Structure formats: structure tokens, C-alpha cells
Amino acid sequence: MSDGPVVSGQLKKFVFRGKSLNNGDTRGDYLEIVIPELLSAGYSFYTWPSAPLLAWYLWSQRKNLRGLRILELGCGTGLPGILAAKCGAHVTLTDSVALPRSLHHLSGCCEANGLIPGRDVQILGLAWGLFLADVHNLRPVDLILASDCFYEPSQFEEVLSTVAFLLDGTDSRFLCAYQERSTDWSIEALLQKWGLKGALLDLDSLSESSGIDYRALVGDRSLHLLEIVAV
Numbered sequence: 001m002s003d004g005p006v007v008s009g010q011l012k013k014f015v016f017r018g019k020s021l022n023n024g025d026t027r028g029d030y031l032e033i034v035i036p037e038l039l040s041a042g043y044s045f046y047t048w049p050s051a052p053l054l055a056w057y058l059w060s061q062r063k064n065l066r067g068l069r070i071l072e073l074g075c076g077t078g079l080p081g082i083l084a085a086k087c088g089a090h091v092t093l094t095d096s097v098a099l100p101r102s103l104h105h106l107s108g109c110c111e112a113n114g115l116i117p118g119r120d121v122q123i124l125g126l127a128w129g130l131f132l133a134d135v136h137n138l139r140p141v142d143l144i145l146a147s148d149c150f151y152e153p154s155q156f157e158e159v160l161s162t163v164a165f166l167l168d169g170t171d172s173r174f175l176c177a178y179q180e181r182s183t184d185w186s187i188e189a190l191l192q193k194w195g196l197k198g199a200l201l202d203l204d205s206l207s208e209s210s211g212i213d214y215r216a217l218v219g220d221r222s223l224h225l226l227e228i229v230a231v
């Protein structure tokens with residue numbers, strides 16, 4: 001993973017509107033998030049296709065987000081976490097501690113949406129599978145988020161060990177969006193090893209109940225929403 005030099009930049013706009021699952025009320029429900037993207041050597045400077053999928057799901061649940069303690073792992077430009085913070089959650093955005101330029105860019109993404117790091121959102125360097133003092137201070141957390149953090153099989157266990165530590169002894173959830181890049185890859189054995197269980201969310205049922213066209217968001221990519229809890 002590189003924190004490499006910038007090649008060129010662009011501003012990406014995400015517009016969220018529509019009814020809430022809770023009461024079907026659409027009035028005043030509109031949110032615009034802008035993400036400054038840098039097309040550089042690093043993965044963390046632009047928004048991957050899983051992130052809008054997770055963000056739209058959170059948007060459908062927005063009436064339930066206020067006051068929740070939410071932690072996003074490997075957040076890159078942080079679209080889902082930024083959305084949650086705009087909806088009233090207490091959000092900590094994290095990315096690899098080894099990528100200071102990425103964390104700095106993440107601060108810029110927050111500021112572009114009127115969120116001041118240290119006041120409206122917290123930003124922290126957190127490497128999956130490393131249990132330094134900071135990680136211990138992150139508990140308790142109500143909801144953990146991640147988008148496109150299962151892209152390198154050698155890191156699957158690092159992600160899940162961090163999640164297992166944070167969920168242990170709680171009824172909190174880990175909600176992640178991921179892109180299936182190979183049907184040979186599986187986290188099933190690791191879920192068992194770390195005392196976790198997962199269930200895919202059914203995008204067709206979600207589309208029906210929310211009015212959000214998840215199939216259009218997924219397009220021709222194999223994107224999934226997975227919810228993981230401690231057993």
C-alpha cells in the first residue's frame with residue numbers, strides 16, 4: 001500500500017435524498033457530500049464503489065444514527081462515516097497509521113463537508129490487527145463500518161481480529177460493503193475462528209422497502225453488504 005505522489009485531483013459529489021425506512025417521510029431529507037479525490041498511487045485518496053453502497057444503506061437508516069458511536073475502518077476518503085456524522089452520529093474515522101498523507105487527506109474530506117476533525121469527527125491512525133493503546137480506548141462502539149476492506153486475502157484476518165476485539169461481549173454490529181473479486185476467497189473459516197457470524201443483506205428486499213435502487217448502485221460489479229456480529 002502506497003501513500004504515493006499526487007497525479008491529479010477532482011471533486012466528487014454524492015447526493016442523498018428520499019424516504020426514511022422509519023416513517024416514509026421525505027420532507028427535508030437531502031444531503032450533499034463532496035469528496036476531494038486525488039488520483040494518486042494510493043488506494044485511500046479516492047472513493048471505491050463499495051463506499052456509496054454502504055453510504056446509501058446508512059442513509060436509509062439515518063433516523064437511527066443520531067447519537068450512535070460509530071467507528072469506520074480503512075475509511076480512505078470516508079464517505080460512509082462522513083454521512084453518518086452529518087446524520088448526528090459520533091464518528092471516529094480511521095485508516096492505516098502508516099499512511100499519514102492519507103489521514104491528512106481524510107481531514108480535508110471532512111472539512112469539505114463542514115466537519116472539523118477533533119470537534120465534529122475524530123480521525124485516528126489504526127492498523128488492522130495491531131492492538132496498540134489507542135485501539136483499547138475505542139471501545140465501546142455501537143457500529144463498526146468498512147467499505148472495500150476485504151480486497152487482499154492476506155489481510156482478511158487482520159481486519160476480522162480487530163472487529164472481533166471491538167465487538168467482543170457486545171451486541172454491536174460490523175457493517176461492511178465489499179466487492180467480490182474472486183469466488184475462491186472466503187472469510188467463513190476466519191469468522192468461526194474469531195467468534196463472529198455474518199449475514200448478507202438482501203439488496204432486492206432493501207430496494208423494495210426503501211425505494212433506493214441498490215441494483216443501479218451495484219451496476220455490473222459484485223458488490224455486497226454484509227453484517228457481522230459476535231456469536
Ligand SMILES: C[S@@+](CC[C@H](N)C(=O)[O-])C[C@H]1O[C@@H](n2cnc3c(N)ncnc32)[C@H](O)[C@@H]1O
Nearest residue numbers: 043044047048051074075076096127128147148
Ligand atoms: C480499497 S481502499 C477503500 C477505501 C474506502 N473505504 C473506500 O471504500 O473508498 C482500502 C483502504 O484500506 C486502508 N488500509 C489498507 N491496509 C490497511 C491496514 N493494514 N490497516 C488499516 N487500513 C488499511 C487503505 O489505506 C485504504 O484506505
